[in-house]
Amino acid sequence: MWFLFSSECHLSQSKLLICITSCLREKYILHCLFLIFLCNRTKDSMYHALTYATILEMQAMMTFDPQHILAAGNTMKEAQAICQRHRKKSSFTKSFTEEELHAEVCYAECLLQRAALTFLQDENMISFIKGGIKVRNSYQTYKELHTVLQSAGYTHGDNHGHFEGGVKLGVGAFNLVSTQTNFIRLCVCVFMQEFGLQQLQEGSAESTFRSFLCNMLLLCYHTFMSFILGTGEGDVADAEKLLQPYLKKYPKGSIFLFFAGRIEEIKGNLDAAIERFEECCEAQQQWKEFHHMCYWELMWCFTYKKHWKMAYFYAEMLSKENSWSKATYAYMKAAYLSMLTEDDCLTFGETALTLFRQVPTLKQKIAGKSLPTEKFAIRKARRYIAEKPIPLPAPPLEMMYIWNGYTVIGKHRDLTEGMLKTLDEAQAKLDSIPKNELSIDDQCLLSLLKGLCLKHLGHQEEAEHYFTLVLCNETQIKYDHYLVPNALLEHGLLCLEQGRKDEAIKLLETAKQNYKNYSMESRTHFRIQAALHKAKGNGENGIHVPSIP
Template sequence: MRSCVHFRFHKKGKKKKKNKKKQQKQKAFESSRRQEAVMAEGRSDSVEQQQKSHHNQNQQHEPSTTTTTTPTPPTTGPVFSGQTTTINNSINSSSLITTAGSSSSSTSGGGGQCLLQRRATVTAATNPSVAPTASVGAASGRRNTMDGGSTETTSTSSSYPHDEVEVAQMGIHMLLNNGFREAKELFDSHKNESPLMHAGSSFMLFMQALMSFEEEKIDEAIKALQDTEKTCDPESGVFKNLRRKFSKKKKSHTEVQMGSEDRMQRQIIIADSLLYQAVLTFTHQDIPSYIKGGWLLRRAWKIYERLHREISEMLSRHSRTKLSQSSDSISSSNSDVRLSQDGTCTDGNDNELAKDVLERLLGSVNFGYGTFQLCVSMVPPKILKLIEFLGFEGDRNAGLDALNHTSYSKDMKAPLAILGLLWYHTVLRPFFALDGTKTSAGIPDAETIIKNRERDFPRSSLFLFFRGRVHTLKRENEYSLLLYRQALTVAAGQREIELMCLYEIGWCNLMKLRWIECLQAFQRLREESKWSKCYYSYLLAVCHGSLGDIDSAANIFKEVPSLVRSKNNQIESFASHRAEKLKTCPPVSPELCKLLTLELVFLWHALPTCTEPELRKMLMVCESQRDTRIFHLKCLLEGAIHKELGETELAIQYLEEALARHSGKKDDVHVAAFAHYELSSIYVHDQPSKSIQLLQTIKEKYKDYDFENRLTVRANNMLRSLKPAG
């Protein structure tokens, strides 16, 4: 009995202590609330004072107009810091609205407002019909005074800062609408605050390197891509990965939940960085580069494959959950799996992501996946063996489907997928003869893309460039020249795009045998481009010689071999061989230089884009040749021209003569190899077995000749199309 009484008293003592602690906590909480209320009142007073002073300034400077604004306090840190910030797409009553002329004076302070002003500039650049305004929305974590000092905190529905995605997409749109400098400034100024902005900055360098092919640009882009990879995965490295793998410390559930979208986005950026590095590494065209590039591709492929499967499964689970709820709402409400009001598929712990976020991530993955598939499907046979050894192969159709999916997504790379598709249909398909003799096969696809997307990029120099490519494939070279010149004017200040347009202008004039216009374009390319002075010097030499300026042509031909920068560069190797050979040949003549011009047009697979009058003019050049030592080349070109004119019998006759005249020669091996290919393309429909035999001869008999990779890719594509028939 005594022990029971003691127990009851002991229990009451514990309860008193607990109640006392609760009272202390309640008092501390109430005092903190009072302090916060005082601080809020002080902030509201300061805001009112700022508003009054701002209103008085407006009355002094603009007495004829009156505007009532509710200014938002400047943010204390950058937009893409640890706190998430949302940028409203529409302007509401609580936004600060300023015109372009007064925004710089009325908004000052933190990096957040700076970025918002940039976004307004981006909007004006991407949509000229919209007046330039700056809108500032409420940020999560920021407290706004409402209704007598009460506070309200806004927050984003997802763990990932979606304003970052929007601004990155705006930067890409700015890039494609001739705002290259502004886009670069936007990405560079925030690349240390966000992996996505860091990826945008490095991608711009990658794009510059790919358009210019300059060694300095390539090295700079590779270094930037490696920095982006490290930014997204600071624990990268063999030993760090092993340590992390075998570490006993596990991530908390909250850490996993908050980082799900961020983790996927970072992994996609890492895979993209590896893919871009591989593409740039392949440009060196040597065995070590092929091995290194293949290894980078394998690493990227593993990430793409895993993420594609993971995101697809989450989307599928989301669809099943939604279907289950629509069919049985009562049972769904009692289920462990539910769909939230904002369309987020959750498992009770909020581990899943919203459907729109998953669709954006899938579009982001598909860009790299599609680019990967297209690149691998068009590599030369030598590299293809290495790629097959590494355990993957390219599927061109799968790559096109993936890029098409991305082009309609809300990811920042959607416009880039559009450019990738246009590049494939207007450049790669005809150059590598992916459709056999049908060089115009990509025209309908390219025209559809341009028609559907041109309003989003009304003044884009790149869209003008691709429109020019479409008309070139249509053999409308005069109109394509007009478009290239327009693109050159619009792209003023964007060096890489200017050089691309200049190159096409030079080549269009070369196909028309307009030597003076060619000289102007190629002279500027030689001076301004750092890619290959050897190649542009060779083009200048043949143009000077064709005009009759033999001395200038001979002097430039002498310089060409000394300008070679890479022995593995097939174009420089070809130009050097030709220039060296001219030292032992008879004096350089206008007729010979004109024939060498036609050889370039043929090797670049540009004859199918020439009109009949242009082709007839080229035949006259061939007929003017008198030196029998170059008749094998003359006959090859005559055969190819007659084939394009539809004169099959004459084409076969000249091509067989080219093979006969080359027999026994040790140089110009490419003449015999290309003659076999031209003959096989003639027999492809009527005698497929003979066509296959000629293509096999190319692969087995001829090695180490000029443009071997270029021809074997075309031969492999034709063999692939003939196998069912054969």
């Protein structure tokens, strides 16, 4: 998978090139024989060690299993020690041998991956400090190597492309990921997001060992990060362009089928997306975690289609098999059952009320913090603790908004009209019960979601009316304070579509500056920043990079 350096002897250039070529052919094989092949060389080759540790880390990140995290951490630590043996011994000389340059880039990669595992493994402050130091040291190494690449004295070796690809991957990853996390103050990242994208695009365009990783990171950015944390557009054209060569060469590759499904989902082609995700599950059985990723997306595809029973089925599968967030899965199961009749619920052997009451008991922490989605689900489920609870008006449709799902259904009129009909039914139900302390909260939620549907259907004046309705009731909202900044955000995006740029910026700045400490605040802020970035003419769907003090 990666080219090799032996700790026992230095490979000749011709042998090294032969090794690189053979490893490139094996690049995407993650079956047991390949893992055994890697494991046999992890003690004497830094690239074998790094690759094997990376695969174990992928598994740990997908399972959140403590044993997997511990195994990956120990293996990555050993890989780092092997890289250390090949690093430059003296700090007095500014020149690097080719082997030392590769050792440096591998060492930086090990540091960054060990930091990620540190944040997952322990919740105490010492672990966070240690992880932060690793992140910063990794960043400094990549920064130094980028300087070496730009220096006039740097000479290109036979394996220059692979070294340069590693630097582009690291620099690009830091620029993208630091805009999504709180690490930016630790890393003191000085590159702009656009530069990070450029580095990854250049890295993906070359046939190097890390071009695949550059491609995967770009695909994640276009199909997840910029979609969920941006204005919901994503760069589908770029994602398709990146994916097609891999999908053509590896038509049964699980990861490629997964991204193909995700692209179809973003485009609103739900039947095609479902077919791709099902293909992904059938393609391999060794890594069940890929199945879980597909189950999550399938759950949302059936939510968009209002097939509540099928959505419940995949939420149930996740609840049984995956450990990411049991509370979120229980909440989604309850949400889907709440949309069915009592008779329909009998076939599932559990009720929405029982599940909603379970949600707070399933709370967990990852990297020392509760997941924002989980905290949101717990807050919403608390109303069911009462002896005679007031039901949520349309819980799947609300969580759909949290994950930016209305931009998916908005691409198809029939899906949007179907969701609006469900909201009208929820409104009629709300109007039929006596007023209570939560009536304004529920009314404002329905107004926000109806406004979104109407906006996508082209009824802009009606949509604006519903967004304004949320703002008019701001002082009477009891718990769901997140609705107000989100209504301002959606109103601002509507103004932006109509060409009312100054008004849009004013609404977005109000949402950004005037509201704090509400549910899903970070996610809303990312969306506001993306909208401002777009309004000020800095890009179509990028996420704004905060300034560094």
